[in-house]
Each structure stands twice: as structure tokens, then as C-alpha cells.
Amino acid sequence: MTEPARRQVRVGDIAPEHAALLRRVHELAAESTRMRLAAPSSGREVAQWKRLGERLDLIHRERRTVEASARAQGVPEPWIKAARTHGAEGQTWTANQLLAPARTGGLRTTRKVAAEAQRLAHMAAIGVVRKHLRTAAGLASTDAERAGAQRFRRNFEAVRRGVEVIAASTGMGRWETAIAFAAANRHLNFHIDQYLTYDLTALDALYLPLTDSAILTEVARSIKHTRASPSATANSPGANGVPSAKALLDHARHALVAVDTPEFGSGAAIETAISAALWDPAALDWEPSTDGNGLDNAVPQAAPEIGPER
Numbered sequence: 001m002t003e004p005a006r007r008q009v010r011v012g013d014i015a016p017e018h019a020a021l022l023r024r025v026h027e028l029a030a031e032s033t034r035m036r037l038a039a040p041s042s043g044r045e046v047a048q049w050k051r052l053g054e055r056l057d058l059i060h061r062e063r064r065t066v067e068a069s070a071r072a073q074g075v076p077e078p079w080i081k082a083a084r085t086h087g088a089e090g091q092t093w094t095a096n097q098l099l100a101p102a103r104t105g106g107l108r109t110t111r112k113v114a115a116e117a118q119r120l121a122h123m124a125a126i127g128v129v130r131k132h133l134r135t136a137a138g139l140a141s142t143d144a145e146r147a148g149a150q151r152f153r154r155n156f157e158a159v160r161r162g163v164e165v166i167a168a169s170t171g172m173g174r175w176e177t178a179i180a181f182a183a184a185n186r187h188l189n190f191h192i193d194q195y196l197t198y199d200l201t202a203l204d205a206l207y208l209p210l211t212d213s214a215i216l217t218e219v220a221r222s223i224k225h226t227r228a229s230p231s232a233t234a235n236s237p238g239a240n241g242v243p244s245a246k247a248l249l250d251h252a253r254h255a256l257v258a259v260d261t262p263e264f265g266s267g268a269a270i271e272t273a274i275s276a277a278l279w280d281p282a283a284l285d286w287e288p289s290t291d292g293n294g295l296d297n298a299v300p301q302a303a304p305e306i307g308p309e310r
Contacts, residue, residue, distance in 0.1 A: 009098075009099050009101070010095065010096055010097060010098055010099065011023075011093070011094065011095050011096070011097045011099060012095030012096065014079075014099070015119075015214075015215065015218055016209035016210070016212045016214050016215060017073070017119075017122070017123070017206070017209045017210055017215075018070065018073060018074075018075050018079075019095070019209065020205065020206055020209040021066055021069060021070040021073070021075060021206075022070065022075065022079060022080065022083040022093070023083070023093060024066050024205070024206075025063060025066055025067055025070065025080060025083040025084050025087065026083040026084070026086055026087035026093040027087065028059050028062055028063035028066065028087065029063060029083070029084045029085075029086075029087025029088045030087035030088070030090065031059055031087075032056060032059045032060065032063070032087075032088070033087070033088050033089075033090060035052065035055065035056060035059070036056070039052055063084070065194055067080050067084070068190075069122060069191065069194070073115070073118055073119050073122050074115035074118060074119065076099075076100070078099075078100040079099050079100065082097075082099065082100070112166055113163055113166055113167050113176075113177060113180045114180040114183060114184070116159060116162065116163045116166070117163065117180045117181045117183070117184035118183075118184045118187060119159060120156065120159055120160060120163070120184065120248055121184040121185065121187055121188045121191065121248075121252075122187075122191055123152075123155075123156055123159070123210055124156070124188070124248055124249055124251070124252035125188055125191035125192045125194075125195055125252055125255075126191075126195060126203065126206050126207050126210065127152055127156070127207070127210070127249070127252070128192070128249065128252045128253050128256050129192055129195040129196055129198075129203065129256060130195075130200070130203045130204070130207050131149075132256060133196075133199075133200055133203065134200065137200065148207075148208070148211045151211040151212075151213070152207070152210050152211045153245070154216070155210060155211065155212075155215040155216065156210075156245055156248075156249070157245045158215065158216050158219045159215065159219055160242065160243075160244075160245050160248065161219075162219040162222055162223055163242050164242040165223050166222075166223075167241075167242060174241030175241070176241075177241035177242055178241050181241075181242075181243060185251065185255075188251070188252060188255050189255055189258070189259055192252070192255055192256050192259045193259050196259065
């Protein structure tokens with residue numbers, strides 16, 4: 001199917017988690033520039049220059065990590081470069097910032113499914129690591145926190161269901177879907193290892209956009225432009241090999257244990273055990289909070305917010 005001419009979009013038009021990553025790239029690039037400009041050209045002790053260099057190196061490493069996460073989620077390279085350049089040049093970055101048209105013409109369904117599988121892996125990594133760090137810090141579960149967790153799960157299920165509909169639109173088989181999710185799983189340990197180095201404030205900045213109802217709107221819009229009836233998979237969830245939301249999150253929790261506890265077992269043994277569980281046909285049963293009659297429930301009007309937005 002030939003797509004319409006590509007249009008220019010603004011930061012506020014893209015997925016909230018993608019916008020959050022671009023914003024962080026901009027912030028880190030801007031901070032690096034500010035530190036370099038503030039450094040005096042002379043009269044500095046060697047130890048002070050060393051500390052400045054170490055701080056700049058940390059900022060540079062974090063920016064590269066954030067950029068890698070953005071690429072893994074399918075954020076176009078020109079958008080990442082624009083955020084970095086604007087930050088380095090001291091230019092502002094807002095929701096109205098124009099972005100170059102993404103090159104999506106002729107994108108095959110398999111590539112779309114692969115990108116969304118990466119997105120789910122990234123979401124799962126943030127969710128399980130954040131919960132792990134909150135538990136380790138002894139933080140109580142407040143009403144607002146529980147409401148946010150429910151919105152996160154709702155969005156996670158919506159994205160996962162969207163992948164199923166996209167795969168069904170061209171009759172994508174279980175084997176092709178399995179390949180897409182296996183590739184995403186290979187990035188999961190990287191994401192978890194990365195986020196274990198973050199503090200809760202930094203993780204909250206990535207987590208909160210994942211609880212935004214804008215994700216439901218985005219998924220509903222994507223499905224609307226997909227040539228498939230959502231009911232095509234309603235009677236046989238998992239028929240095309242898309243793992244259940246529970247299987248994906250359980251996989252992330254097992255991966256967290258493996259990364260955070262080296263003595264848990266060898267990497268190969270863990271991967272084999274998790275993969276076996278992940279692709280167990282029984283794990284493909286999905287019991288979402290919405291009913292099984294397609295994605296009509298995935299629009300904001302049908303999914304009222306629970307608790308205050310943060």
C-alpha cells in the first residue's frame with residue numbers, strides 16, 4: 001500500500017516516551033556545553049580539571065546511552081541528532097519543536113512489529129527496575145503510585161494488543177513474530193543493566209510518560225490506519241505468536257534477577273529457561289483489563305483515569 005506524502009510533525013505529536021528521550025538528549029547536550037563554556041581558560045588546578053573532565057565524561061556516556069535507547073525504540077536518527085544539536089547550540093526544545101518527516105514509506109509490517117516489540121521491552125525494563133528500586137528503598141505504595149501502575153499496565157496492554165492487530169493485518173505468522181520478540185529480548189538485559197544505574201528521580205522522568213493516556217490515543221490511531229479488523233484476533237489471542245502482557249513482564253522480572261544477581265545462574269541457562277517459558281503456548285493466554293472485542297476499549301473515552309494524574 002502506498003503511503004501518503006510524509007508530513008512534518010512536532011515533538012508534541014510523537015509517542016510520549018519518545019518525546020521524553022529526545023528531551024533528555026537535549027538536556028544532556030545543553031549541560032555539557034554549559035559546563036565547557038563555564039570552565040576558565042587558565043588558573044585551574046590539575047585536580048579541578050580532572051574532576052571537570054570526569055563530570056563531562058559521565059554526561060557524555062549518559063547521553064550516548066539515552067540515544068541508544070531511543071534508537072532501539074525506533075526513534076528516527078534525524079530526530080535524535082536534532083535534539084543533540086539544539087542542546088549543544090543552546091537552542092530551546094519544546095513540544096512545538098518541528099521534526100523532520102520520518103522515513104516510513106514502504107515500511108513492512110514485520111519491521112513495525114519489531115519496532116513495537118522493542119518498545120514493549122523498553123517499557124518492561126523501566127517498569128520492573130523502577131519497582132525494584134522503590135522496594136529496595138522501602139517506599140510505601142500510595143494511592144497515586146497504584147493508580148500510575150494501573151495506567152502503565154493499561155498502556156502496556158494496549159501497545160501489546162496493537163502489535164497483535166498489526167501482525168494480523170497481513171497474516172504474519174508465529175515464526176516471524178517470534179523472531180521480532182527474540183530480537184527485542186536481546187536488548188532487554190542492556191536496558192535493565194542501564195536503568196539499574198539510574199536513581200529514582202531519573203527513572204520517574206522516563207516512567208511517568210509511560211502512564212500518559214496519550215499512548216492509548218496513539219495506539220488507537222495506529223490501529224485505525226491498519227487494514228485489519230481488531231476482532232480478527234479477538235477469538236484467538238496469541239494466535240500469531242504475540243506473547244501475553246504477563247509473559248513479557250514476567251520475562252523482564254526474570255531478566256532483572258539475572259542481571260542484579262550474578263549468582264542466579266549462567267547467562268545461557270537463564271536465557272534458555274526464560275525463552276522456554278516465554279514461548280510456552282500457555283503463556284500466550286492474555287487476560288487484559290479490557291474485554292476481548294477488539295480495541296474499542298483502548299481509546300481514552302473508554303478507559304477513564306484512575307486517581308490523579310501526576
